[in-house]
Amino acid sequence: MLDVLKIRILQGDPIVHDVRKNGTSPLYRGFPLISDAKCLAGCKECANICPVNAISLDPVSIDLGKCVFCPECEKACPQKKISFSRNYIMSSTTRNGLIVKNGMSSITPEKASEKIRKYFGRSLKLRQVSAGGCSGCELELNACGNINFDMGRFGIEFAASPRHSDGIVITGPITKNMAEATQICYDAVPDPKIIILTGACAISGGIFQNSTEIDRSFLDKHKIDLYVPGCPPNPLTFVTAVLNWLDRK
Numbered sequence: 001m002l003d004v005l006k007i008r009i010l011q012g013d014p015i016v017h018d019v020r021k022n023g024t025s026p027l028y029r030g031f032p033l034i035s036d037a038k039c040l041a042g043c044k045e046c047a048n049i050c051p052v053n054a055i056s057l058d059p060v061s062i063d064l065g066k067c068v069f070c071p072e073c074e075k076a077c078p079q080k081k082i083s084f085s086r087n088y089i090m091s092s093t094t095r096n097g098l099i100v101k102n103g104m105s106s107i108t109p110e111k112a113s114e115k116i117r118k119y120f121g122r123s124l125k126l127r128q129v130s131a132g133g134c135s136g137c138e139l140e141l142n143a144c145g146n147i148n149f150d151m152g153r154f155g156i157e158f159a160a161s162p163r164h165s166d167g168i169v170i171t172g173p174i175t176k177n178m179a180e181a182t183q184i185c186y187d188a189v190p191d192p193k194i195i196i197l198t199g200a201c202a203i204s205g206g207i208f209q210n211s212t213e214i215d216r217s218f219l220d221k222h223k224i225d226l227y228v229p230g231c232p233p234n235p236l237t238f239v240t241a242v243l244n245w246l247d248r249k
Helices: 002-011 045-049 072-076 114-120 136-143 176-188 200-204 217-221 235-246
Strands: 032-034 061-063 082-084 124-130 156-158 167-171 194-198 226-228
Touching (some): 032 061, 045 072, 072 082, 114 235, 124 136, 124 176, 136 167, 156 235, 167 176, 176 217, 194 200, 226 235
Parallel strands (some): 124 156, 124 167, 194 226
Antiparallel strands (some): 032 082
C-alpha cells in the first residue's frame, strides 16, 4: 500500500479533468496549419513527398482523412507553408469537412440531430470493429477508458457485443477478410444505430488506399455519422469528437 501511495504522489493527478482544454505533449502533431506564405513557382515538394497523397496544390490543402501526420511535408516545404499544431480537436460529420485550407485552425463536427441526441445523449455504447487495422488506433481507443481519459464518466463506453451497442467504431481499411464480418456486426446492432470511422485507414484506406486486398463497399452502402482523423488519433481527439457531436457539456 505504501508503494502504491508513493507512486501516486510521484505521478500526481493523472486524470484529464477537462478533455476540451487539456494540453498535449510538445511532441504531439495535431491539426495542420497552412500559412499565407507564397509557394515558389512550380514547387511541388510537399505533394510529392506525401506518402498518402493527402496534399493538393493551387491552393494548398490537406485531406485529414488521408493524412498520417508524418512531418515530411513540413520538412520538405522551403517556404514553411505547412506546420502541425498541438490542437487535437479535428473531427467532422462530413467527409469534405476534413479538407484543411489556409486560414483554418480547427474542425468541429456539426451537432447530431435531435433524434440522435435523444437516443444517445446520456449514454452511448459502442462496438469497436478492427477491420484490418495495425492495432495503433485500437490501442488508442482502448486508452480512452483508462484512468487518464476515463471516457466512461461521460456515459460513453465500448461494449463486448454489438447487440448491446448503439453503433460501431471502425478502425482499419476494411480488408476483404473483414468486409463481411463488419457488415454482420453492423446488422447485429439494434436500430437506430451510428457509424464512426476512426483513423486514416478507416476514413480513406490510409497507406493501404491502393491495395487490392481491401473491400470498402460497406462504406458505400451506409451513412457515416462521424469521422475522427489521425494515425492513430489521440484519445482526446476521439472523446472530444463524440462529446462535441452529441453536444455534451
